[in-house]
Amino acid sequence: MNQDIRRGLLEKIADLHDVPAGAYNIRENGESVRQNTEEITIETKTDKPGINIIVKSGTKNRSVHIPVLITKTGLTEMVYNDFIIGDDCDVLIVAGCGIHNTGDEASAHDGVHSFEIGKNSHVRYIEKHYGEGNGSGERIMNPEMTAHLAEGASMEIESVQIGGIDSTNRKTVITAEEKCEVLLSERLMTDGHQDVVSDTEIILNGADSKARINSRSVAKGNSTQLFYPKLTGNADCFGHVQCDSIIMDDAKIRSIPEICANCVDARLVHEAAIGKIAGDQILKLMTLGLTAEEAEEKILNGLLK
Amino acid sequence: MLRLQNVTFTVPQNEKGGKNTILDDVTLDIEDGSYVVVTGPNGGGKTTLAKVIMGLVKPDSGRIFLDGMDISSLDVTARSEAGISYGFQQPPRFKGITVRDLLSIAAKRKLKKEDACHLLTKVGLCATEYINREVDTSLSGGEVKRIEIATVLARAETSKVLIFDEPEAGIDLWSFHRLTKTFRELHEESNCTIIIISHQERIISQADEVLLIADGKLSLRGKPEDILPSIDDVEEKPCMVEMDK
Ligand SMILES: Nc1ncnc2c1ncn2[C@@H]1O[C@H](COP(=O)(O)OP(=O)(O)OP(=O)(O)O)[C@@H](O)[C@H]1O
Numbered sequence: 001m002n003q004d005i006r007r008g009l010l011e012k013i014a015d016l017h018d019v020p021a022g023a024y025n026i027r028e029n030g031e032s033v034r035q036n037t038e039e040i041t042i043e044t045k046t047d048k049p050g051i052n053i054i055v056k057s058g059t060k061n062r063s064v065h066i067p068v069l070i071t072k073t074g075l076t077e078m079v080y081n082d083f084i085i086g087d088d089c090d091v092l093i094v095a096g097c098g099i100h101n102t103g104d105e106a107s108a109h110d111g112v113h114s115f116e117i118g119k120n121s122h123v124r125y126i127e128k129h130y131g132e133g134n135g136s137g138e139r140i141m142n143p144e145m146t147a148h149l150a151e152g153a154s155m156e157i158e159s160v161q162i163g164g165i166d167s168t169n170r171k172t173v174i175t176a177e178e179k180c181e182v183l184l185s186e187r188l189m190t191d192g193h194q195d196v197v198s199d200t201e202i203i204l205n206g207a208d209s210k211a212r213i214n215s216r217s218v219a220k221g222n223s224t225q226l227f228y229p230k231l232t233g234n235a236d237c238f239g240h241v242q243c244d245s246i247i248m249d250d251a252k253i254r255s256i257p258e259i260c261a262n263c264v265d266a267r268l269v270h271e272a273a274i275g276k277i278a279g280d281q282i283l284k285l286m287t288l289g290l291t292a293e294e295a296e297e298k299i300l301n302g303l304l305k
Numbered sequence: 306m307l308r309l310q311n312v313t314f315t316v317p318q319n320e321k322g323g324k325n326t327i328l329d330d331v332t333l334d335i336e337d338g339s340y341v342v343v344t345g346p347n348g349g350g351k352t353t354l355a356k357v358i359m360g361l362v363k364p365d366s367g368r369i370f371l372d373g374m375d376i377s378s379l380d381v382t383a384r385s386e387a388g389i390s391y392g393f394q395q396p397p398r399f400k401g402i403t404v405r406d407l408l409s410i411a412a413k414r415k416l417k418k419e420d421a422c423h424l425l426t427k428v429g430l431c432a433t434e435y436i437n438r439e440v441d442t443s444l445s446g447g448e449v450k451r452i453e454i455a456t457v458l459a460r461a462e463t464s465k466v467l468i469f470d471e472p473e474a475g476i477d478l479w480s481f482h483r484l485t486k487t488f489r490e491l492h493e494e495s496n497c498t499i500i501i502i503s504h505q506e507r508i509i510s511q512a513d514e515v516l517l518i519a520d521g522k523l524s525l526r527g528k529p530e531d532i533l534p535s536i537d538d539v540e541e542k543p544c545m546v547e548m549d550k
């Protein structure tokens with residue numbers, strides 16, 4: 001793989017400038033390079049493509065990087081990654097996928113991620129998707145994620161897709177037991193003829209659990225976005241869904257938040273807003289000396305920050 | 306000197322045509338470094354006048370000069386560069402942009418924490434609580450308004466004309482007190498021309514000069530002590546709505 005392209009992709013999807021510290025598994029065109037540590041073991045699955053990432057109980061302040069890079073046109077892969085996180089852990093997991101497609105055949109990565117998070121563990125999971133290359137071949141990513149949080153566990157998910165992916169169908173289901181906290185933030189920007197479907201469900205089964213879904217997006221060109229964020233409360237819990245989208249050009253956005261309470265003590269709220277950039281926002285920034293284009297960029301970057 | 310020459314602004318009255326005159330052939334000069342308060346009845350045209358100066362509203366006719374240069378054809382950005390600043394009567398909010406980001410944009414440099422704090426103190430905000438907050442709907446009306454004023458203050462060093470549109474609106478007594486002091490200091494310490502649109506006697510009384518705008522016209526100008534008593538004389542306008550029979 002061309003080293004410049006490799007470096008560029010790694011920086012975009014994992015903020016990596018070098019080999020990461022700690023455990024990692026870098027998958028390039030289907031081949032993996034990896035490093036295990038005392039506390040974190042990564043092993044290849046024997047029954048299907050993919051890896052198991054096993055984090056020992058009590059592992060604190062450690063990170064795992066598992067970026068996926070594709071530069072071959074026509075490469076399509078389906079990968080299963082299982083994360084087994086012990087009790088009382090505090091770990092950062094940086095996933096993400098970069099596709100550089102200069103050919104005319106579609107390149108696709110479909111990742112199926114499943115998490116089992118032990119009691120009182122905290123996981124921060126960052127997933128960035130990025131595509132580039134001037135070929136006519138499509139860049140496709142269909143990530144699927146399921147997670148189960150044991151009592152007292154918490155998970156922060158940051159999913160970012162701000163350029164170059166032609167088609168995405170994302171599905172996420174998270175189930176949480178007592179005293180859990182789930183924070184899911186999604187940042188999305190689409191342009192041209194890109195299409196995204198994002199289907200997210202968080203199910204709060206245990207008392208004293210909290211969940212927030214915060215989705216912010218910008219749709220430009222002829223792109224389309226479809227959101228189905230759903231929160232289900234089956235116990236004394238709190239949940240909040242917030243979706244904010246800026247629509248531009250000839251784009252189309254549908255946002256269908258759902259809250260579902262199956263317990264009298266569940267408190268669930270949803271808010272969804274779609275609108276173009278307000279004219280007075282642009283004008284205000286112009287009075288501070290920005291051009292109309294710079295003002296627009298500031299506003300979009302702010303929203304997607 | 307800021308000069309407006311025969312500025313007229315109209316809006317269409319209804320689908321059938323006809324025009325409403327919002328600014329009616331306004332001509333006025335404002336001396337460099339002066340502290341001027343623009344007052345007058347609601348709907349009189351004060352905000353429109355400020356927007357015309359900033360370039361936010363394009364007049365039908367008339368010209369605007371800043372230090373002899375005709376700025377009539379400059380857009381908002383260019384007028385900002387030329388040295389005009391305007392604090393909105395109803396400031397917009399920005400999701401994802403922090404108070405410090407916004408002040409940094411205004412100051413045209415990444416503001417150090419102390420600098421941002423200094424600006425916020427001038428508008429009576431406790432800086433440490435605010436600089437990292439987003440300028441979104443979570444801020445109260447009075448908070449947003451004071452941050453808006455701070456964005457104009459951040460430009461004082463590089464601006465020639467600072468226009469504040471009803472800075473007192475929605476602001477508590479304590480912050481208002483701080484604000485009047487800020488305006489006085491600004492007047493003493495900077496060379497900027499300060500134009501404040503206000504309905505507050507306290508602010509009016511500390512001005513060098515007061516302009517009364519009513520019905521789209523400059524109807525009176527003079528020293529605060531001469532203008533304030535005459536406000537009682539402004540005639541009440543009868544309601545012009547025609548009732549359905
Ligand atoms: N774009 C517009 N379209 C229609 N009417 C307008 C427009 N802009 C201003 N007006 C009208 O022009 C008049 C003057 O408005 P302006 O906002 O300048 O008043 P003001 O003196 O600032 O009032 P206030 O003290 O309430 O702030 C008002 O009657 C307003 O309704």
Ligand SMILES: [Mg+2]
Nearest residue numbers: 351352353394
């Ligand atoms: Mg006004």
